[in-house]
């Protein structure tokens with residue numbers, strides 16, 4: 001594994017991206033040629049036979065891959081600041097369903113129903129056209145080389161941490177699984193832990209990765225229940241701080257407004273920082289699941305929330321490590337799966 005300091009250097013690049021939403025080649029912090037050393041060896045030219053993930057996977061077969069991703073992202077984020085958050089989320093929703101294999105990107109076909117129509121994804125996930133644009137450009141510069149699964153990771157990595165590559169794409173989508181393995185925002189702490197455990201992720205990963213909610217937004221429908229009738233008792237969630245509750249009610253009335261949005265971190269919605277945890281300490285987590293990390297009667301989780309709230313560097317360090325771990329969930333390696341030509345369809 002790489003040194004934590006180097007993780008943080010890459011994360012500082014993220015702050016630049018997320019705080020200003022401008023990616024400049026001239027920005028010394030945003031250096032994707034960054035040699036971070038560590039446990040991954042640089043590959044040879046026969047990259048497609050790798051049986052493990054490495055950040056250097058495309059160094060020889062498609063050295064332009066990062067530049068393409070960055071230039072497409074630069075444009076997309078300049079047009080829509082929220083896009084960085086939406087793209088980061090895609091990696092999570094891909095990896096939690098049979099591994100990080102881009103099954104999420106497939107459209108409906110004769111053989112399967114798209115995961116895009118699963119409950120956690122429908123009317124919620126965004127950024128598919130950005131992925132399409134990256135793929136189309138990469139097919140021009142290095143045809144049939146960069147998998148869609150790695151494009152999701154490259155895009156998440158451009159928005160966050162330098163992640164290892166080498167995944168191939170699935171030949172199917174798993175809509176039913178998407179409905180069961182992506183945790184809904186109604187789970188109590190114990191069930192959140194169980195959901196992450198199923199993916200080989202532990203409590204630290206759960207708390208660190210939830211820190212992604214330092215950016216981006218949620219629709220009213222994702223948190224309405226806790227404003228009006230937590231546990232079906234016509235009472236708000238007791239863990240919700242009163243002033244914040246009233247603010248949320250104004251955004252999200254008891255009837256209608258389901259698609260109104262609210263920042264997941266209302267204090268610093270545009271910067272990738274540890275304010276998310278500070279808010280949770282004060283009962284100002286937007287989703288029930290965010291607040292459960294501190295208020296869910298789970299000492300280990302609440303201690304982690306406190307630690308990350310107190311020590312931003314510790315959060316960044318764990319976030320980077322947990323992103324790498326999540327990105328390594330059951331990848332298709334070597335000759336398994338395929339490299340799709342179009343991320344929305346399996347190859348013929």
Ligand code: HEM
Pocket residue numbers: 082084085086087088089092123124125126183184185186192206209210212213215216217218219220221222287289
């Ligand atoms: C711990 C379990 C998690 C739950 C229950 C959860 C749930 C949600 C929900 C309900 C939303 C709002 C969706 C909507 O209203 O349309 C959301 C947004 C988001 N989630 Fe999570 N999430 C979890 C973990 C994660 C992880 C692990 C990541 C990334 C590594 C992540 C990244 C994001 C981002 C960036 C957004 C904002 C997206 C945007 O603005 O377009 N979440 N999440």
